[in-house]
Ligand SMILES: Cc1cc2nc3c(=O)[nH]c(=O)nc-3n(C[C@H](O)[C@H](O)[C@H](O)COP(=O)(O)OP(=O)(O)OC[C@H]3O[C@@H](n4cnc5c(N)ncnc54)[C@H](O)[C@@H]3O)c2cc1C
Ligand code: FES
């Protein structure tokens with residue numbers, strides 16, 4: 001049993017013990033190490049000013065893979081065995097990196113508050129490609145906000161980076177020692193306890209599923225933490241760290257993502273970047289929805305298990321998982337069971353997970369060639385925004401006749417809603433615009449939306465009624481109607 005977390009930061013080894021292990025990464029970098037290039041603006045993963053690169057050992061153990069993440073919602077207890085690279089690790093005044101140099105020369109910075117985040121995110125993009133083009137930057141920088149420069153000079157700087165001078169992180173910080181030491185401690189559990197403000201806090205980071213199930217059984221009230229993109233925001237807003245934390249980040253079994261026997265098989269800890277890559281060709285509709293899920297910094301760490309267990313009716317993956325009849329594998333030290341996701345949710349944030357259980361795996365049947373599948377997310381902004389309305393529509397056609405329908409709506413009730421009456425209405429009818437318009441009228445009787453900051457109840461009724469007609473236009477004609 002280890003009593004500390006081991007993290008490398010800009011190539012230096014840090015053993016972190018006691019209360020420190022419960023701090024956010026951004027806090028530790030700024031307050032403890034003086035790496036104040038990492039900025040804090042929102043503290044909830046929305047602005048990217050705190051972006052750092054986190055290197056984790058690749059699945060084949062050969063190298064570290066670096067991804068940009070928001071350090072304000074990452075905690076040291078999640079990061080054992082990682083190498084964190086901050087803007088200071090990329091270059092400084094005397095030796096700016098080519099990305100930093102381009103930002104200076106092409107006026108990519110004014111107040112400078114967002115600049116380190118952009119520099120780190122661009123450097124992260126250059127880990128995966130050998131130049132920065134507009135498409136890569138427009139997708140890869142959606143998690144970075146700038147309030148004063150405007151994005152044109154930043155994109156211009158990115159286009160003009162002298163990539164012939166760019167060093168990959170592996171060149172700057174060779175990873176052999178880090179990988180070797182990780183390998184030696186990979187099978188050990190970590191447990192750290194600390195007390196502050198008259199409260200005791202413990203975190204446990206088991207190395208495998210078996211150890212995790214035993215730990216949960218021994219601490220039934222433990223808070224599970226995967227990517228922390230939901231939990232981290234909760235901790236920062238409430239300033240309350242759970243008293244017992246069970247970190248899932250070192251369990252390789254839970255990170256699997258593959259296609260097998262016409263099913264998507266996803267470990268609960270599979271992150272959105274991995275799932276998007278897997279679905280690019282296999283389920284392009286799901287890939288499309290994941291590509292507007294948060295921003296890269298969120299997708300690199302946020303997991304499918306976290307999205308399901310956070311149980312938000314506006315979670316992006318849930319309508320898809322409902323219409324595909326996804327099966328959740330739930331494990332405890334005593335039992336293993338399977339639950340169809342349509343039977344999992346019991347009310348707002350209530351679900352069928354028993355004390356001592358975790359979600360271990362999700363199995364999703366792939367859509368067949370005869371099926372029409374469309375997924376929708378309506379939000380005020382395309383990127384980095386929470387949905388005002390989501391929908392998944394899956395129809396199977398037998399000639400012109402609908403032989404099976406599965407429809408789910410999100411953000412229109414306390415849970416994602418399967419529109420069973422609408423599905424029954426569609427079954428056996430001809431697939432026409434008229435049928436879908438009629439179906440829309442039934443669908444609105446199945447939802448109970450409320451008005452909130454993202455949209456009024458009335459707007460959500462309109463969206464629900466019209467989305468079925470939109471689906472018809474999109475699947476029958478080549479030209480989609482504008483809006484819904
Ligand atoms: C800036 C920002 C943008 C976001 N954008 C989107 C978006 O566009 N769409 C969207 O749907 N969500 C979005 N989210 C929410 C969040 O990113 C997702 O819900 C994500 O999938 C959560 O995964 P996680 O691993 O980070 O969960 P965590 O925060 O680690 O955990 C979330 C919950 O799940 C529980 N949990 C985690 N794993 C398991 C398990 N295996 N078994 C049982 N319980 C478990 C935890 O105890 C916790 O209650 C956003 C969040 C942020 C901060
Ligand atoms: S401070 Fe805004 S994302 Fe971290």
Ligand code: FES
Nearest residue numbers: 110111112146147
């Ligand atoms: S330079 Fe001021 S916020 Fe971007």
